[in-house]
Amino acid sequence: MDTSRIVALVMAGGSGTRFWPCSRRNLPKQFLSFGAEESLLAATVRRLDGLIPRERVFVITGVEHAALAEAHAGVPAANVIAEPEGRDTAACIGVGALVARQLREDAVLVVLSADHLVGDEKRFRDALHRAATLAADSGAIVNIGMRPDRPATGYGYVEIGECIDSGDPPGFRVRSFREKPDSETAARFVLGGDFLWNSGIFAFSVSTILAELQQHLPELHRDLLTLRDPRSFEELKRVYPTLQKISIDYGVMEHATNRIVVEANFDWDDMGTFEAVARHATVSVGKNLARGDAVFHEAHEVLVINDAPGTVVVSGVQDLLVVRTGETVLVMRRKDAERVKDVVKALEARGLTHLL
């Protein structure tokens, strides 16, 4: 295909609660580097180099993080789209489609999240190129799926059907999208071999996604079409408050009929939880894991994320998560790590917003 048709939309929203206290309201996780040299957002954009030039890479984020996103992303300032408020991914992608259409009518939009970790970047670009090509050729909504290596309950799954492209990576019809399963269902999915993880990375032509939005979310589509300039913050401020708040998965993907998934084979993680961070931690002592300086003494299944100079010493405990930044220490059960959002809510309810 003509790769100059490809436009990238990097979704860099996020409120900074999932990785608190590593992430903060004014520093959500896409701006964190997790031990690497560049932030997740910077890596997401840089990783496209060679396939999609920066002038065709758009970053969409909350207005409060727009300046930070511009600094991290390394794209032209005009390519950072500031949302007045979060209205979920359908609105976000709708705006992205309109922005891409401004560049060219036959644009193929590649939608990425700013918080993914990718191991093999060449393979990643190959998969993206394949997805964009299939999207351009078939008019389908194309998803990138990952062969699961464990029965993860933190991801959605894609059930694959007929193989429509036996290349490398191969493409399949999508039979169904499945929400995050319980662990029993996840185990069945992985054993059966017909399920891939839904990476949340999509490709579709602008005309395809706008038609799908019109069909499945007609009000949202109608409201978005009133935008004279989809990059104008003033325009977005006018439209956003009443936009339907729904995810692209629930609103469109689950109802669309022409859907393809590309089975990619690069290392991938969505860095959605402290456990995901743990998978990329550098020190592993028994079943303990640490990023940063930590000492384990008669400790079991403890995860330490130490992001400040100095040491965390854990003795005689089990199943614990200790997160340390320069200002804050969070201690909770490791198995409750996904509930850090509740801790943030509790802090907010107590008026401790200076901690958030």
Add this chain to the structure above:
Amino acid sequence: MDTSRIVALVMAGGSGTRFWPCSRRNLPKQFLSFGAEESLLAATVRRLDGLIPRERVFVITGVEHAALAEAHAGVPAANVIAEPEGRDTAACIGVGALVARQLREDAVLVVLSADHLVGDEKRFRDALHRAATLAADSGAIVNIGMRPDRPATGYGYVEIGECIDSGDPPGFRVRSFREKPDSETAARFVLGGDFLWNSGIFAFSVSTILAELQQHLPELHRDLLTLRDPRSFEELKRVYPTLQKISIDYGVMEHATNRIVVEANFDWDDMGTFEAVARHATVSVGKNLARGDAVFHEAHEVLVINDAPGTVVVSGVQDLLVVRTGETVLVMRRKDAERVKDVVKALEARGLTHLL
């Protein structure tokens, strides 16, 4: 009595392991302030003002902490006695007795620890005055005992006998000294009413303690008497390596016959453990306790000692001790808090001495 006979010996030894990481090798607990404006050592000396002038207050500590002790204690530099190595309290008190005898032959030595917390300082001085008077008058070894308010297992006990002075505070013959009891024994001690806590504060005339040392620890006594100047570090370096290493309690107090205990009634704590710190913590939330900034969320029986700027947030856990300094975070079971020494040993065994 003639209070100019009273000489104080403040024992300020300690290796900094019990309160690690609040205490460090180069900053043992007597130099910590535990939230107060002055360190425990500074408070110990200042508390004597009005009873014992600073020129008659001697501080004995390890040579590595002598300079720090001088800075904290506010006594003449010549009054800081540097021990070349720790040889336990019998040696320490023997040296103190010889130093006091240099001032005057009829000196009455009051022995104090640098790590006590005292609530009512007037009563404290009254009790000390009474103890010194009884020591001067009777030639006895006089101990200050505290009426227990709980069956503490962390203190030694004194069994009281005949009342020999019904003043305020009253004095009793000592029937026996008891080591730290188990909790059952401690409960019996407290219920029976015949047991006081051994505060470790003693008073005796110099001639009494030297005679007792000669009788019960003749080798130690002989070696100490070879000191030409008991304040000379060079002299102490010569004698110390071979001195008998034994506590004054085992070596003398348990064997002496003329023993008196003064039942004092000031608030007192020996700040020997993190639990003792907890008793003086400022914030109590349910059964959680904190010194410094802490937030408890669905947490139970958690003790936070936060000595650095910033916040410790504890969620969904039980029975935990979190100690935070600027450099280090220690997480362990609260019920294991007395075992922090083992953690320090483990760190040492791993060569992590920079943490200690």
